[in-house]
Amino acid sequence: MTGVSGSERPVAGGPSTLLDLHREGRLVREYPGVRQLLCEASDAELARAGQLLARLDPDEVVAEHPAVPVVTVAVTGHGTLAPLLPSLTVELARHGLLLRPHLADFDAYVFDLADPGGELYRADLALCVLDPMVVFDEVPVPWGPEDVERVARERLGTLAGLVARFAESARGTLVLNTLPLPRRFAAQLVDHRSRARLGAVWREANARLLRLAEEHERVVVLDLDPLAGEGVPVVEPRLSQYTRTHLSPALLAAYAREIGHLARHRAGQGKKALVLDLDGTLWGGILGEDGPDGIETGADGTHRAAAHHAFQRVVGQLAAQGVLLAAVSKNDPEPVGEVLRGHPGMFLHEADFVRVVANWRPKHDNLTELAEALNLGVDSFVFVDDSPYECGLVRHELPGVAVVPVNGEPALHIEALLRDGWFDAPELTREDVTRVAQYRDELVRKDFLDGFDSLEEYLRQLRVEVHLVEAGPAEVARLSQLTLRTNQFNQTTLRLGPAEVRALLDDPAARVLAVHAADRFGDNGVVGAVFTRRHGDTVHIDNFLLSCRVFSRGIEQTALCAVLRHARAHGARTVRANYRTTPKNTKVKDFYPRNGFAPVTDDGTTVTYEHALGVLPVPPAHVHFTEIPGDDGS
Amino acid sequence: MNSIDDFLILLQDDLGLPVTGADVGAGLDRVPGWDSVHLLSLLTLLERTTGRALPLADALEAGSLEEIYALAVTS
Numbered sequence: 001m002t003g004v005s006g007s008e009r010p011v012a013g014g015p016s017t018l019l020d021l022h023r024e025g026r027l028v029r030e031y032p033g034v035r036q037l038l039c040e041a042s043d044a045e046l047a048r049a050g051q052l053l054a055r056l057d058p059d060e061v062v063a064e065h066p067a068v069p070v071v072t073v074a075v076t077g078h079g080t081l082a083p084l085l086p087s088l089t090v091e092l093a094r095h096g097l098l099l100r101p102h103l104a105d106f107d108a109y110v111f112d113l114a115d116p117g118g119e120l121y122r123a124d125l126a127l128c129v130l131d132p133m134v135v136f137d138e139v140p141v142p143w144g145p146e147d148v149e150r151v152a153r154e155r156l157g158t159l160a161g162l163v164a165r166f167a168e169s170a171r172g173t174l175v176l177n178t179l180p181l182p183r184r185f186a187a188q189l190v191d192h193r194s195r196a197r198l199g200a201v202w203r204e205a206n207a208r209l210l211r212l213a214e215e216h217e218r219v220v221v222l223d224l225d226p227l228a229g230e231g232v233p234v235v236e237p238r239l240s241q242y243t244r245t246h247l248s249p250a251l252l253a254a255y256a257r258e259i260g261h262l263a264r265h266r267a268g269q270g271k272k273a274l275v276l277d278l279d280g281t282l283w284g285g286i287l288g289e290d291g292p293d294g295i296e297t298g299a300d301g302t303h304r305a306a307a308h309h310a311f312q313r314v315v316g317q318l319a320a321q322g323v324l325l326a327a328v329s330k331n332d333p334e335p336v337g338e339v340l341r342g343h344p345g346m347f348l349h350e351a352d353f354v355r356v357v358a359n360w361r362p363k364h365d366n367l368t369e370l371a372e373a374l375n376l377g378v379d380s381f382v383f384v385d386d387s388p389y390e391c392g393l394v395r396h397e398l399p400g401v402a403v404v405p406v407n408g409e410p411a412l413h414i415e416a417l418l419r420d421g422w423f424d425a426p427e428l429t430r431e432d433v434t435r436v437a438q439y440r441d442e443l444v445r446k447d448f449l450d451g452f453d454s455l456e457e458y459l460r461q462l463r464v465e466v467h468l469v470e471a472g473p474a475e476v477a478r479l480s481q482l483t484l485r486t487n488q489f490n491q492t493t494l495r496l497g498p499a500e501v502r503a504l505l506d507d508p509a510a511r512v513l514a515v516h517a518a519d520r521f522g523d524n525g526v527v528g529a530v531f532t533r534r535h536g537d538t539v540h541i542d543n544f545l546l547s548c549r550v551f552s553r554g555i556e557q558t559a560l561c562a563v564l565r566h567a568r569a570h571g572a573r574t575v576r577a578n579y580r581t582t583p584k585n586t587k588v589k590d591f592y593p594r595n596g597f598a599p600v601t602d603d604g605t606t607v608t609y610e611h612a613l614g615v616l617p618v619p620p621a622h623v624h625f626t627e628i629p630g631d632d633g634s
Numbered sequence: 635m636n637s638i639d640d641f642l643i644l645l646q647d648d649l650g651l652p653v654t655g656a657d658v659g660a661g662l663d664r665v666p667g668w669d670s671v672h673l674l675s676l677l678t679l680l681e682r683t684t685g686r687a688l689p690l691a692d693a694l695e696a697g698s699l700e701e702i703y704a705l706a707v708t709s
Contacts, residue, residue, distance in 0.1 A: 019647055048648050051675060055650040055667070082671035238690040243674055568644075 019445030022052045031061045031426060035096040046094075047253065050086030058100045066605065072172075075102035076112040078137075079246035084129065085385040087253040091260030096400075097267055106244070110397040113162035120169040124266050125369030127259065128464040130159075131246035132179050132235075135205070141539040145189070145197040153206035160212060167216035173426065173497060175262065176213075177222040177255065178206040180234040180247075188436045217498045220262065220426055256634060261421040268484050270378040270496050271402060271422040274318060275286045278329035278336065278358075279411070280386035281406055282315075282348070283308050287335050296410075298345025305345060306437055306499060308409035312347035314414050319352055323423050324374065324439055326355045328366045328383075354439040364397035365389050373446070374439060375548040377487060377584055382422045384413075427498075430477045430586050431525050441521045442549050448521075459622040463520045466558045467626035471512040471529070476501045478526045479514060482545055487548040487584040489556065490576065491591065492606075494531070509534050510542075513628075515559050517550055524550055529561055539567040541577035544591075554620030560595055561619040562627065568613045575613060580606045635683050641703045648679055658699045673702075679705045699700060 012056050018037045021027045027034070038049060044530070062070060071092060074083050087100055089195050094101040102119040104112050112120045120126040159176075166174050181202045189195045206223075213221040228234050231252045239245040247255070264270060278422040279286045284296025284304045296305040297312065321324045329336060336358040340350040350356065355373065357366045363385075372379040379400025385391050391405045402422055406413045431438070445462070452458040471479055480498040487493070496504075504510040515528030528546035532539050541563065546556050567575045579585075589607075593599065593616045597609035619625060635641060645651045649672055657665045664667060668673070677693050682705055696702045 022647070022650060051648060053652040080674075085671075086675070239674065240693055242690055245674065248679055333650075576635055 004455070018049050018052065026057055027052065028060050028064055031056075031065055031093075031098070033095070034093050036063060036395075038094045039395060039399075039403065042402045043253065046090050047086070047092070048248075050090035052086075054086040054089040061098050062612055067097070069267040069269070070098045070100050071125065071267055072100045072102070072123045073125045073127060073259070073263070074102040074104065074112075074123035075127045075129065076109040076120055077131070078107055078108060078109060078134045078319065079128070079129070079131050080241075080244045081129055081252075083249055084127075084252045084256060085247055087249075088259060089258035091256045092263050095267075095269060096265040097260075097263055098267075099263075109163065110114045110158065113159075113166050116165075116169055121166070121176075121520040122172075123370065124172040125259065125263060126166070126170065126172055126174045128174060128176050129247070129252075130177055130179055130209075132182055132185065133240070133244075133246045134179065135184060142436050143188075145194055146200055149204075150235075150298075152201065156205055156208050160208075163212055163219060163415050165267050167499065173220055173262065173266065173354055173501075174216075174220050175220045175222060175259065176209060178209055178224050179226050180251075181225050182235045184235065184237065194492070199508070203240055204500045214405060217502070222258055223253065224255070225253065227251060229256075230254070242406065247468060249452065255525060258421060261424040262426075263483060265425055266495065266497075268487055268490075268493060269379070270425060270485060270487070271323075271377055273324040273326060273354075273374065273382070274315065274423075275328050275370065275381050275383045276315065277327045277363075277383075277385035277390065278327055278331060280382055280408070280613065282312060282327070283339070283346075284410060287331055287339065292339050292343055293344075295339065295343070297347075299347075301345055304410055305353070307413070309347050309551060310415040311410060311417075316348055318423060320433065321425050321428055322435040324376075324425070324436060325353045326357065326370055326374075328357045328363050328370065330360055330363070331358040345390060351440075353445065354436060362393065364394050367394065367398060371444065372594065375442075375488075375551065377565060384417060425478060425481075429464045429481050431478055434525070438524065438549060445519075446522055456622070459620070460481065461520070462553065462622070463624070464553050464622060465518045465626070466555050467516050468530075468559060468562055469516065470628060471501070471503070471505060471514045473502070475512075475514040475526060476505070478510065479529045482526070482529050483543070486545045486547060487582070488548045489528075489544070489551055489588050489591075490582075490585050491541075491588060492543045493582050493585065494543045504531065507533075513559070513563070515546065515554050515555065517553075521551075528555065528559060530559060533561060534572070537571065537573040539563070539572045541575065544577065554623040556591065557617065558619045558623045558625050560591075561617055562625070564611060564613060564616050566628075568616065573613065575611045576600070577609050577611075578606055579609065606615075635682075635706070637701075638645070638703060641699070641706070643681065644678070644679065645699070647677055653699070658703070660699075661697055676702065 021030050041049060061068060073088060075084060082103060085103060089099045096524045101213055102608050114117050134155055137146060138149050186195055186198060189198055210221045213219050232254050233248045234251055238247040276282050285294055287295055297308040298300060299309045300306045336356060340356060356368060356372060358555060369383060378398050382402045382404060383394055384404045384406055386406045391403045394401055395403050404416055406416045408549045449458050476498050480496050480501045483494060483496045502514050513530040514526045517524040517527045518603055530544050531542040533542055577597060579589055591608040597611045599607055600610045601608045642653060642655060644651045651667050656679060662668055677688055679684060681688055690706055693705050695703055
């Protein structure tokens with residue numbers, strides 16, 4: 001049994017634990033540090049922490065720490081769901097987020113999904129937690145597979161209609177889940193032919209549920225089968241019978257972990273890069289001692305070599321979906337380069353990495369520099385290492401980095417890496433699959449820059465081309481992604497799901513511009529977005545964002561000039577824009593004033609600027625700009 | 635869990651309830667911060683801590699923390 005045995009109590013005199021903070025009534029005051037206290041917690045410790053954190057009043061935490069990102073989560077469903085809240089609370093806290101929950105009444109999901117005025121329609125995440133009793137509560141006795149098929153069809157028909165209605169007008173993302181099939185039902189059919197038929201009709205119902213995610217942009221369907229397949233019990237029969245908690249507490253905790261990753265993505269804090277140690281992590285053995293021929297990797301090699309090769313395949317699979325790979329290793333660079341270029345047992349090669357850092361410096365210094373080189377926040381990194389020392393040091397020095405410790409059993413590396421859905425996203429875009437190449441190009445550009453004496457000359461030689469387009473359906477996914485992933489050049493951090501972007505496209509007062517850029521090294525694709533709204537003779541820039549890959553090349557000034565020109569040409573008298581400060585966007589806080597805007601109001605968090613459209617800023621001469629036809633009033 | 639004091643610590647440290655010895659014998663509706671969800675969490679926690687199964691149907695009908703404690707240590 002795990003949990004609260006005396007040996008797990010913190011040692012007096014050590015650093016504060018979550019329990020210390022609770023006992024001393026300091027959890028609200030210390031909330032921003034809670035994330036760090038949870039990073040090594042076991043499942044049992046997370047369960048306890050969830051109980052303590054769920055007692056906090058979110059309003060008090062927000063009052064004390066206005067910068068903590070808040071995610072509102074409305075929970076509805078079929079059974080008793082209150083036991084889910086502590087798990088949700090702690091899973092969001094693990095990511096530095098604060099849960100603002102709303103728990104619906106018991107078995108209210110049909111009503112809630114049909115009520116556009118309700119909490120479900122306003123939340124960032126709307127969870128509709130389904131369980132097997134959605135169907136079996138309606139199945140008579142005696143029953144056969146055909147009864148289950150009929151009831152499932154009816155319930156899913158109702159649900160599909162409600163989901164369509166939700167997807168039309170709700171604000172956030174709806175999360176549904178598949179229905180696990182507990183043995184306690186399958187085993188009631190004594191003949192195997194019927195049992196197999198039950199399995200088939202059950203899976204057909206689940207397949208139909210899963211397809212709802214393909215039909216609606218703002219619907220996610222979590223497949224609970226892989227969670228149950230890990231050995232998590234689906235049902236706790238007594239809780240199901242006595243309290244109508246139809247999914248076991250363990251399954252609800254696993255479900256909450258998945259929700260934590262969706263919430264992190266929704267809050268714009270998805271992870272972007274996977275940074276790997278080499279010796280003992282990517283391959284077995286120590287390169288410096290064993291030499292290239294002595295390290296363990298290769299599909300046809302020893303057991304351990306094959307396990308490392310299998311791990312590399314999984315890493316490669318993640319990279320193919322837009323996760324940036326880097327290596328940071330305490331090694332000499334030459335032998336590392338030799339292995340990555342020519343070792344026959346390697347699945348990953350030099351070209352798969354945006355950067356390989358092999359030296360003898362502290363890893364946290366290397367990670368910080370890598371983040372600067374890639375123009376990413378270090379907290380968008382996931383770091384994998386087999387050395388507890390390195391893991392501990394990185395955790396201590398760089399608390400925002402997600403550290404994944406692996407150990408001397410390489411067959412478990414894959415589970416360790418995938419245990420948390422660090423890179424989970426509702427969908428991928430075209431840019432995701434070419435991201436590694438884009439970042440590698442970026443590093444080539446930096447080398448190119450080093451060859452010039454002046455920035456102006458570099459920019460002139462870079463031959464930057466910008467064209468703005470009125471966004472259409474083809475850009476929706478990418479623009480949504482920019483609002484969700486961009487943290488540095490993001491003036492207001494207004495996060496928008498695809499459906500919200502689509503709604504703006506259909507709004508006659510709103511204008512959504514996609515910023516395309518290219519240069520001598522190739523096409524950057526859609527790198528920025530401007531969201532504007534016209535009120536009378538004022539144009540409001542609701543948000544302006546630019547991918548961190550392409551800052552400071554004149555692209556942002558060029559796009560802003562075009563917006564101002566367009567406003568003036570179409571009769572506007574002023575353009576207003578907000579800058580809302582966050583921990584990560586301070587480097588763009590002067591963007592508007594540098595371009596001729598004057599401050600109007602400042603409440604300490606948000607500054608509103610105005611441009612009177614008298615003298616317009618001049619776009620940078622080195623940028624070749626393609627105007628939207630008619631945009632300049634001609 | 636060997637005593638009612640251990641039980642109190644469990645309530646305070648694992649469920650975050652601001653309870654004292656005086657609350658143990660009172661009706662559950664008079665326990666500070668209590669709601670029915672705590673009952674489920676508490677029963678799950680007691681089973682984990684003691685390593686024994688509780689008679690849940692009886693525990694769910696208990697009127698006070700004291701009664702729950704008695705079920706946990708005698709079952």
